[in-house]
Amino acid sequence: MKPLPNLDDHAVVRLSRQGGVAAMPGLTRPREIDFAQCDLDQRTRICSVLEGCLPLDSAAPGRGDQRFFRIEVRYRANDQDDEMVLQVPEDQAPGELVRLWDKGEVSSKD
Structure with missing residues (x-):
């Protein structure tokens, strides 16, 4: 499992929901x-959510009709x-990942 890199002002996180039986682009709602x-505070909470997702990462997450979240983390390292x-x-x-994708926010409570 690769560790989460140091995320600074240059970092961008893109979340989308993918998969399912039928392709419905409206349901992906990328954020x-x-x-x-x-x-x-927001960065810390988002990084905490991402850290919690690291052990859940799957190479084949959407088998059959199963949906999955795709998290793209763009960052700068070593220039x-x-x-x-x-x-x-x-x-x-x-649940915090679902809320982040759904509403673009992470609660301060775990």
């Missing part, structure tokens, strides 16, 4: 979170742009 627009992609089966997704 993009620009860390430059977040305060320290180069890099990206980490996580795929989390919907039935294993933490």
